[in-house]
Amino acid sequence: MPDPASASLDRHDTIRAVIHVDGALRLLDQRELPFAETFVECRNAPDVAKAIKDLVVRGAPAIGIAAAWGVVLQAALLAGAGHAVTVAALASTFDALNAARPTAVNLAWALARMRGALALAKTDPLAALAAEARAIQDEDLAANRKMGGIGAGFLDRGSGVLTHCNTGSLATAGFGTALGVIRAGFADRKIVQVYAGETRPWLQGARLTMWELVRDQIPAKLIADSAASHLMKSGAVQWVIVGADRIAANGDAANKIGTYQLAIAAKRHGVRFMVVAPWSTVDMATKRGDDIEIELRDPAELLSISGRRMVVDGADAWNPVFDVTPAELIDVIVTERGAIERPGEAGMARLAALG
Secondary structure (H helix, E strand, O other), X not given: OOOXXXXXXXXXOOOOOEEEEOOEEEEEOOOOOOXXXXXXXXXXXXXXXXXXXXXXXXXXXXXXXXXXXXXXXXHXXXXXXXXXXXXXXXXHHHHHHHOOOOOOHHHHHHHHHHHHHHHHOOOOHHHHHHHHHHHHHHHHHHHHHHHHHHHHOOOOOOEEEEEOOOXXXXXXXXXXXHHHHHHHHHHOOOEEEEEEEOOOOOOHXXXXXXXXXXXXXXXXXXXXXXXXXXXXXXXXXXXXXXXXXXXXXXXOEEEEOOHHHHHHHHHHHOOEEEEEOOHHHEEOOOOOHHHOOOOXXXXXXXXXXXOEEOOOOOOOOOOEOEEEEOHHHOOEEEXXXXXXXXXXXXXXXXHHOOO
8 A cells, every 4th residue: 555655755756857868967957947947968077067067957965966977977988989997097087077066075975986886896887887876866865755754853833944045856866955854844744834045146045946845835935035034033934944065073064155144043033943964965074164165156146147247347246155054053963864953073973973
């Protein structure tokens, strides 16, 4: 007999943004959403690296998955040309993919897994690489489903939640991290209203998160990023639920720019703050958030909207795309290994030991 709970979650898990088929990688072009659902087709690693850098694909888990398949594409080209598929032969491919985005640790983590699988391959390195890329993608989807249940367990019925950026199926193998908790919480009838910040300058909240929520028929309202504190003061939200691109060994979490100020406002207004990310996002080699490299992107992204300049000529801009929320502002970190309340070095080390 079908599991009703699983069927309810399936209803909220219909989007796949990274698809490997027929020797190519098809990426749902997130720059075009919500107005057009088009795919960019990548046939080699440079195509994938460019797609990652240009934000065709974004979200830490999705970036790692795409990079893994980029290695497979390049290995297939090597094999097709009669060359040996080895770590040395693919060294420049690994380097180029790893350099595409510096902050999200999932990228380096996925490439390290691919490098390890290739080093251990005995007879068919191309098959070994394809199997590893598929495993990375499948494991992420399973982790998201598990995190959804763990995170939803912290919510009370009748909750309002605020989320930032996009942490759903578009940013992962499917279902999502923070948005996966929201999906699971809504399916469990705990969440009655979701608020999504617009997330300037790329408007991932407005363009992508709202698209996913409306598609799933989850009650959602868009707010200006600058309205978040006023919303919290009104009592409409009990939780802020966000993802992460890198979590340090002490529980500090790097996420989309604007997350840190949400955590400060949440602490002031008694709103609880949840970070949701797979264990692959945790970087135990990075001791604290201050050690995380913060990506700076082209100031033109901030000076323009959809390619049209909105600021007077001659003006300049500062455009960091991530910030770091200190662990003391986080109530709980949710991973597929379990949850850490009041995160710190001891809690992070406890979950690390489970690996």
